[in-house]
Amino acid sequence: MIEPFFDYLRTRLTVTETQLSQLEPLLKVKQVKKGQILLRVGEVCQYTSFVLSGCLRSYVIDTKGREHIIQFAPENWWISEQISLYKKEPAMYFIDAIEDTSFLSMDPSFLESLYRIVPEARPFMDQALINSLRSFQKRLVSQLSESGEQRYLAFIRTYPTLALRLPLWMIASYLGLTPESLSRIRKELAGR
Amino acid sequence: MIEPFFDYLRTRLTVTETQLSQLEPLLKVKQVKKGQILLRVGEVCQYTSFVLSGCLRSYVIDTKGREHIIQFAPENWWISEQISLYKKEPAMYFIDAIEDTSFLSMDPSFLESLYRIVPEARPFMDQALINSLRSFQKRLVSQLSESGEQRYLAFIRTYPTLALRLPLWMIASYLGLTPESLSRIRKELAGR
DNA sequence: CGAGCGCTTGATTGAGTTCAAAAATCGTGG
DNA sequence: CCACGATTTTTGAACTCAATCAAGCGCTCG
Numbered sequence: 001m002i003e004p005f006f007d008y009l010r011t012r013l014t015v016t017e018t019q020l021s022q023l024e025p026l027l028k029v030k031q032v033k034k035g036q037i038l039l040r041v042g043e044v045c046q047y048t049s050f051v052l053s054g055c056l057r058s059y060v061i062d063t064k065g066r067e068h069i070i071q072f073a074p075e076n077w078w079i080s081e082q083i084s085l086y087k088k089e090p091a092m093y094f095i096d097a098i099e100d101t102s103f104l105s106m107d108p109s110f111l112e113s114l115y116r117i118v119p120e121a122r123p124f125m126d127q128a129l130i131n132s133l134r135s136f137q138k139r140l141v142s143q144l145s146e147s148g149e150q151r152y153l154a155f156i157r158t159y160p161t162l163a164l165r166l167p168l169w170m171i172a173s174y175l176g177l178t179p180e181s182l183s184r185i186r187k188e189l190a191g192r
Numbered sequence: 193m194i195e196p197f198f199d200y201l202r203t204r205l206t207v208t209e210t211q212l213s214q215l216e217p218l219l220k221v222k223q224v225k226k227g228q229i230l231l232r233v234g235e236v237c238q239y240t241s242f243v244l245s246g247c248l249r250s251y252v253i254d255t256k257g258r259e260h261i262i263q264f265a266p267e268n269w270w271i272s273e274q275i276s277l278y279k280k281e282p283a284m285y286f287i288d289a290i291e292d293t294s295f296l297s298m299d300p301s302f303l304e305s306l307y308r309i310v311p312e313a314r315p316f317m318d319q320a321l322i323n324s325l326r327s328f329q330k331r332l333v334s335q336l337s338e339s340g341e342q343r344y345l346a347f348i349r350t351y352p353t354l355a356l357r358l359p360l361w362m363i364a365s366y367l368g369l370t371p372e373s374l375s376r377i378r379k380e381l382a383g384r
Numbered sequence: 385c386g387a388g389c390g391c392t393t394g395a396t397t398g399a400g401t402t403c404a405a406a407a408a409t410c411g412t413g414g
Numbered sequence: 415c416c417a418c419g420a421t422t423t424t425t426g427a428a429c430t431c432a433a434t435c436a437a438g439c440g441c442t443c444g
Contacts, residue, residue: 062337070329083326086319092329127278129321134275136328137262137284143335144368145254148432168391176336181432183392340400360423373400375424390441397434408423414416 002027004052005104008076013120022117030105032097039081039095044088047105048080049073054101055165059173060093069174072098074162078128098170143176149185151175194219196244197296200268205312214309222297224289231273231287236280239297240272241265246293247357251365252285261366264290266354270320290362335368341377343367 002024009015029052032038038056039045049056056073058081070093073079084091085108106114115122142151152175156163163171172182194216201207221244224230230248231237241248248265250273262285265271276283277300298306307314334343344367348355355363364374 060333060337062333064337066337068333068336070333083322086322092326129325130275130278133321133325133328134284136325136332140328140332140335141252141254141260141262143332144260145252145256145258169389178433179391180393180434184432187392359421361421370401371423372402372425375422376400379424385444387444388442390439392437392439394437395435397432399431399433401430402428404426406423406425408421410419410421412418412420414418 001029001102002052002104004076005050008050009118009121013118013124015118015120019117023114026110026113027104027106029102031102032100034097034100037094037096039084039091039093041092041094042090043084045081045084045091047107048078048082048085048111049095050104050106051075051077051079052102052104054097054099054103055162056095056101056103057098057170058093058095067173068176069170072159072162072166072170072174074165082129082132098166148175148177148181149189152177152182152185153189193221193294194244194296196268197242200242201310201313205310205316207310207312211309215306218302218305219296219298221294223294224292226289226292229286229288231276231283231285233284233286234282235276237273237276237283239299240270240274240277240303241287242296242298243267243269243271244294244296246289246291246295247354248287248293248295249290249362250285250287259365260368261362264351264354264358264362264366266357274321274324290358340367340369340373341381344369344374344377345381 005027006020009020030049032054038049039058041060051073053075055075056079058070058073058079059067060070061067071079079095081091081093081095083089111125115125142154146154152171155171155175168182168186169179172179175182177185197219198212201212222241224246230241231250233252243265245267247267248271250262250265250271251259252262253259263271271287273283273285273287275281303317307317334346338346344363347363347367360374360378361371364371367374369377
């Protein structure tokens with residue numbers, strides 16, 4: 001059940017089986033059905049999540065009622081509302097399940113234990129934050145400088161398998177396009 | 193000279209004058225003229241900077257040769273290429289001076305000293321990273337959901353004094369507009 | 385099996401770009 | 415301090431990418 005998480009740690013850090021067995025009793029697996037909402041705007045995010053199977057997403061709803069997807073989190077991805085989590089402020093976006101999903105939910109006290117049992121994990125998680133920052137910077141620049149077609153091509157290049165699982169309208173929302181426009185872009189690309 | 197930095201610390205942390213005097217000999221003030229480049233794409237960023245007076249900026253140059261401004265850093269702001277700094281990877285963007293500027297340049301070893309002398313500074317700097325992440329998220333959402341006019345209004349609301357110091361074309365670059373478009377937006381707003 | 389959702393296609397509109405050129409401002413050297 | 419060249423800003427006109435509005439199709443799932 002939680003093996004994907006252990007595999008994740010094994011391939012990225014030097015961890016012993018003893019360390020992993022110490023972590024095991026502290027881990028809480030949660031299951032949610034497609035469409036279920038895990039965090040609403042205005043609530044305080046209490047934990048960061050690691051997806052074991054399925055897929056979560058975070059998104060905002062703008063003043064005109066349109067959704068804009070911030071992040072997808074398929075297997076082996078982390079997702080949380082970092083600001084809310086670290087500062088205990090109300091969340092700026094929603095998190096929900098776009099497939100039936102099982103995930104590990106980790107509150108700050110678990111993370112402290114993780115860092116105690118696997119000291120290497122702390123700098124690793126700090127790196128993860130930096131990576132997240134980088135990906136937002138890249139996306140911002142892409143939004144500032146590239147056409148819809150270029151952004152779509154970059155997306156399927158970066159997330160080839162994920163792109164196959166997602167409905168068109170969600171990819172469009174992530175890329176800042178309407179579903180109609182993305183449909184036309186695809187058609188255009190299909191005919192060379 | 194370095195008083196602005198000490199004031200910055202005094203207003204945000206609980207620091208004694210003794211602690212500050214311990215920091216003083218470790219601080220390096222640098223001066224640069226308008227237009228001078230501090231970091232180029234591909235170089236490794238060695239330090240994070242705190243602006244004492246003047247203004248720095250970071251930006252990328254896209255495949256069509258157009259500049260896109262990532263961040264402005266006037267007095268009391270930090271600027272660095274975080275990814276390059278933390279991971280020792282080549283920088284993704286440029287940093288240069290848009291006014292004659294004096295700033296403190298802090299390498300990792302200085303930061304270690306800072307955290308030793310003022311322990312409260314470490315979580316504070318972590319918070320700063322989270323804040324940076326939040327601001328990029330906000331900007332991305334703004335880019336995905338708002339018109340040029342809305343983004344401009346939000347910009348002058350958020351940075352009213354900075355907006356007066358910056359040339360129009362730089363604000364346009366930051367907002368993802370051409371100078372022509374921003375000029376028209378201003379004209380439109382001026383006539384109510 | 386039908387209602388709703390997601391995707392496609394068409395026609396039209398519109399925000400913002402591009403290209404061009406004039407007007408205003410800035411900075412620097414004489 | 416003024417003059418001149420360079421840069422920045424403004425304005426105009428044509429164009430373009432993507433949004434909007436509208437309709438129809440196909441699938442799923444309740």
